[in-house]
Amino acid sequence: MAAVDAKTSGLTTLLQLERDARHAESAVELGFLICNETRRLLTYRQAVLWEMDDAGVLRIVAGAGSSDVEANAPYVVFVQRLLRSQEVAGLREVRTLTVSEASPEVAGQWAEFLAPHGLLVPLISPKGVMLGGLLLAADQPWEDGHLVLLERLADAYAHAWSALVGDRRRRNLRAWLTRKRKLIALVALVILLFPLRQSVVVPASVSPRHPVVVAAPVAGVVKEVHVLPNVAVKAGEALFSFDGTEVDSRADVARKALDVAQADLLKNTQMAYGCDECRARLSVLNAYVEQKEAELRHALSLQERLIVRAEVDGTAIFQDKNRLLGKPVSVGERIMLLAQPGDSWLELHLPVEDAITLEHGASVRFFLNIDPLAAYDARLVQTSYEAERTAQDILAYTLMADFAEGEQPRLGLKGTARLYGERVPLAYYVLRRPLSWLRQHLGW
Numbered sequence: 171m172a173a174v175d176a177k178t179s180g181l182t183t184l185l186q187l188e189r190d191a192r193h194a195e196s197a198v199e200l201g202f203l204i205c206n207e208t209r210r211l212l213t214y215r216q217a218v219l220w221e222m223d224d225a226g227v228l229r230i231v232a233g234a235g236s237s238d239v240e241a242n243a244p245y246v247v248f249v250q251r252l253l254r255s256q257e258v259a260g261l262r263e264v265r266t267l268t269v270s271e272a273s274p275e276v277a278g279q280w281a282e283f284l285a286p287h288g289l290l291v292p293l294i295s296p297k298g299v300m301l302g303g304l305l306l307a308a309d310q311p312w313e314d315g316h317l318v319l320l321e322r323l324a325d326a327y328a329h330a331w332s333a334l335v336g337d338r339r340r341r342n343l344r345a346w347l348t349r350k351r352k353l354i355a356l357v358a359l360v361i362l363l364f365p366l367r368q369s370v371v372v373p374a375s376v377s378p379r380h381p382v383v384v385a386a387p388v389a390g391v392v393k394e395v396h397v398l399p400n401v402a403v404k405a406g407e408a409l410f411s412f413d414g415t416e417v418d419s420r421a422d423v424a425r426k427a428l429d430v431a432q433a434d435l436l437k438n439t440q441m442a443y444g445c446d447e448c449r450a451r452l453s454v455l456n457a458y459v460e461q462k463e464a465e466l467r468h469a470l471s472l473q474e475r476l477i478v479r480a481e482v483d484g485t486a487i488f489q490d491k492n493r494l495l496g497k498p499v500s501v502g503e504r505i506m507l508l509a510q511p512g513d514s515w516l517e518l519h520l521p522v523e524d525a526i527t528l529e530h531g532a533s534v535r536f537f538l539n540i541d542p543l544a545a546y547d548a549r550l551v552q553t554s555y556e557a558e559r560t561a562q563d564i565l566a567y568t569l570m571a572d573f574a575e576g577e578q579p580r581l582g583l584k585g586t587a588r589l590y591g592e593r594v595p596l597a598y599y600v601l602r603r604p605l606s607w608l609r610q611h612l613g614w
Contacts, residue, residue: 183211184319188326197334201232204304204327209234211323212316214308215285218249220258221302228253231302241612248283249305252276258303261292264317264324267305285309289316291324295332302331362597367590370524372566374536374587376579377517378509382482384409386499387475390416395491400582403480403508410494410505411477421469428462431455484508485581509581516548516573518587519566522557523606526591534571538585547574550589 187207194200205217217234230239230246239246255273267288269280280286285307292303304324390412397403397410438451480486488494488506499505516536534548548571557565569589573579594602 184323187211187323191326191330192333194330194334197331198232200327200330200334205232205234208304208306208323211319212306212308213310214289214306216305216307218305219302220249220253220305222259222300228258245283248276248279252280252284253303253305256290258290258292259300261290261300261303262294264289264291264320266290266312266317287311289320291320293324293328293331295328297332299332301328301335362595362600364596365593366596366599368526368592368594368599368602369588369590370520370526371586371588372518372520372524373584374516374518375584376514376581377570378487378507378581379513379515381487381507381509382484383504384478384480384506384508386412386501386503386505387478388412388417388472389500390476390498392494392497392499392505395494397486398491399488400485402485402511403483405480405482407480409478409480409486417469417472417476420472421466424462424466424469428459428466431459431462434458478505480508482508484510487581511581512578514573514578514581515551516546516571516587518569518571518589519560519564520569520589521564521566523603523610525567526589526602528553528569528589528591533590534587535590536571536573536579536585536587538579538583540583540585542585546577546579548572548577548587549574 187203187210190203190207191200194203201219204219208214208217214234218230219232220228221231222228228250230241230249233239233246252272255276256267256271267290269277269286272280287308287310289306289308289312290303291306293301295301304327306320393411393413395410396408403409434455438455485508486506487509494505516534518534528550530550532550534550536546536548538544538546550569550571552570554568557567560566571587
């Protein structure tokens with residue numbers, strides 16, 4: 171009676187798995203079900219699902235206990251090597267696999283990665299196309315009853331997989347090899363080898379070439395900004411000023427401390443004729459008075475530096491007046507720049523993924539946002555050593571270019587610039603970015 175119940179339970183589980191497979195909404199969901207839910211019917215330690223494309227290339231797509239497969243993981247590399255050694259492309263029926271049937275290279279690593287008893291289950295679509303297969307590994311030998319169940323279950327899995335992925339990967343591969351398509355391929359090859367000048371479009375702006383940095387002479391809070399952005403200023407004109415509350419308090423304290431020290435010195439000087447102790451303290455009091463005088467001079471100098479003035483004539487360059495008001499700054503922190511209107515060059519930010527080979531003196535074409543039809547010629551003169559994060563959080567190289575003689579846009583104008591590199595085949599020009607993406611994400 172117990173045996174009958176066990177068979178009934180196994181048949182029920184088989185039917186449930188077939189139903190779940192046909193109700194799977196995506197290939198990813200089906201792969202997870204195949205590798206993990208099959209354990210409800212059979213006992214195994216490991217399961218790996220692979221797929222086979224038109225060219226016979228094998229790829230691991232799912233594994234037991236994981237939804238993502240790392241292509242370069244040692245375990246995945248070992249399984250791929252094992253499957254290739256077994257020539258699973260021609261597999262048409264379920265068969266067992268043991269260490270003795272593996273190649274010496276694979277057999278040496280078997281115990282490290284796989285349970286001793288393997289099972290290869292091909293997944294063949296109703297049209298007879300091999301979609302892939304399932305590798306199971308268990309600690310106990312497989313029984314004949316297991317093979318029968320898996321043959322039935324594999325048929326349901328393959329039917330569901332074929333319904334999800336269809337035959338879109340297998341569209342007349344042989345028809346591509348006809349003479350007409352060979353001719354088209356030859357013409358396309360000639361076109362792809364046509365040399366084309368490599369170029370890239372990047373954001374750019376007109377920046378000062380030799381700016382004068384206006385830094386904070388004291389630590390404090392910016393109280394007032396006396397100029398507007400991008401406005402010409404004269405040497406000696408007030409640019410901004412700090413809140414002087416703290417500095418004024420320090421000056422008052424230093425002044426009063428000096429008065430006390432001078433009074434104490436005067437008192438001991440008058441008493442020095444008849445008091446040896448007073449006479450002995452005179453040198454100490456003199457030094458103390460000098461110290462307080464130095465503190466007062468320092469406080470007064472800080473008061474003078476509360477108002478920062480322009481050292482030279484130029485254009486004040488900073489973002490926004492309101493951003494500076496109330497801003498706490500430290501000594502030496504840059505507040506703004508002073509630049510000469512005619513002393514400018516083009517600053518470009520070349521993203522790392524768009525980087526091309528550029529020589530010194532490479533041609534640059536600059537287009538203003540405010541006047542897209544106007545173009546300015548420039549030549550590349552400087553390139554940063556390494557890429558840095560821009561204000562837009564993009565990793566990019568900073569490049570500088572000199573404008574051609576007689577072409578000098580106004581400071582602060584922004585736009586786009588086209589950088590011209592060396593000549594390359596059209597195929598490389600078109601595929602450069604996809605190849606770069608593949609190299610970065612797949613490690614090629």
